[in-house]
Amino acid sequence: MLGVPLAHKDVFVTRGWRSTAGSRMLESYVSPFDATVVERLAAAGAVCLGKTNCDEFAMGGSNEHSHFGPVRNPWDRAAIPGGSSGGSAAAVAGGLVPVATGTDTGGSVRQPAAMCGVTGIKPTYGRVSRHGMIAYASSLDQAGVIARSAEDCAVVLSAMAGFDRRDSTSAERADEDFARDLERPLDGLRVGVPREFFGDGLAPDVRAAVDAALARLRELGAVEVEISLPQTELAIPAYYVIAPAEASSNLSRFDGVRFGHRAAGYDDLRDMYCRTRAEGFGAEVKRRILVGTYVLSHGYYDAYYLQAQKLRRLIADDFRRAFESVDVVAGPVAPTVAWDIGSIVDDPVSNYLADIYTLPASLAGLPGMSVPAGFGRGGRPVGLQLIGRWFDEARLLGVAHRFQQASDWHLKTPGGAGTKGLA
Secondary structure: OOOOEEEEEOOEOOEOOEOOOOOHHHOOOEEOOOOHHHHHHHHOOOEEEEEEOOOHHHOOOOOOOOOOOOOOEOOEOOEOOOOOOHHHHHHHHOOOOOEEEEEEOOOOOHHHHHHOOOEEEEOOOOOOOOOOEOOOOOOOOEEEEEEOOHHHHHHHHHHHOOOOOOOOOOOOOOOOOOOOOOOOOOOOOEEEEEHHHHOOOOOHHHHHHHHHHHHHHHHOOOEEEEEOOOOHHHHHHHHHHHHHHHHHHHHHHOOOOOOOOOOOOOOOHHHHHHHHHHHHOOHHHHHHHHHHHHHHOOOOHHHHHHHHHHHHHHHHHHHHHHOOOOOEEEEEOOOOOOOEOOOOOOOHHHHHHOOOOOHHHHHHOOOEEEEEEEEOHHHOEEEEEEEOOOOOHHHHHHHHHHHHHOOOHHHOOOOOOOOOOOO
16 A cells, blocks of 8 residues: 555544544544554555544534534535545545545444445454544444445455454454455355335435346346345344443543543532533534433443343344345445435434444444445435445455446546546
8 A cells, every 4th residue: 555645534543643533522632642543554555644524423424513514525515425434435535535444333434435425344343453543332333444446445454454452352363355355256146135124214216226236236146135134123222222321431531631622610620520521522422421321320221221232132143144045235325315414413313213224234243335336316326235244354345346347336426537446
């Protein structure tokens, strides 16, 4: 990656640069060290041009929840870019950089990649070090890549993935070349299509694009297999118990004592804590902290958090059974194309429902991708989601690459001209 320019989502700390996580709480914070992802990509020769905006502490699916203002979609500036890695997806789609890092907790690489018409991959949980990545939900957060093509994603992921002793959640596996299966034919590939992903909530324009992409995979030799992931509808309530619970714990460190924002005026230590957190956190972060604190409180832990963890295991079991008969799972990334900025910002439930197709893979810790698959209403991009077995990123990238060799959606740009990737 010698000389390859890139940008980092602003939840990766960078030595000597501001690392804000899109929050007033860290508006002036300058890290004394680099995150492992930053360190590894720099060692591979990549050149960081800057940091990208994101939903505050990666909490959001629209990039409207940043202290620094919303990110706009290069395809339509009235539209959201998706979130929380929307700044990274917009930077790649807009031609500012050929590649950017992102993080995916419940779909925050795949969803913005889909809505900005670029390629994004969330690897298996533990595949990429979380050291130096500002935490949201520790059992779900995973670093990923957003680029023009699956081939570019394979190159970058090969450089940034690997075991890290500084991260207790890092998987102790040997480094891999994720580009090794890029030319592998799709003859006989069993593609599982979950019936739960194609219900009434899926917009007709998105369904048409995804159906056309599945037809292209069949033309390339893949075999479509209908499967069931019966716990899909329970992914949203499970996620929005587990993730806020972990967030309430992780964000307790932002108290105005050690680093970050501190209120200017206060009466005593308790008042300083209260004023600092009230001033430093935005509305969405406060909402999730309150929910998380509630579900972890005495008398509610068993009723909510413990039950959500049981559902998480059932969701993983659904995938485990599915992968006994299929090689990859395919479907939509989001129920709709990108919506207008501000249209549902005051309706958190509608925002949360947009994650229905990405949350199951996140809860199960599986690798997932978004691949450009066409356009829907208003000329806004649509993504095809591909989900693979645990630690099978090379196969997943190979399927995406073969699809992209037979299509040109990933070459389209908001300006109308084609583009070339790293390779």
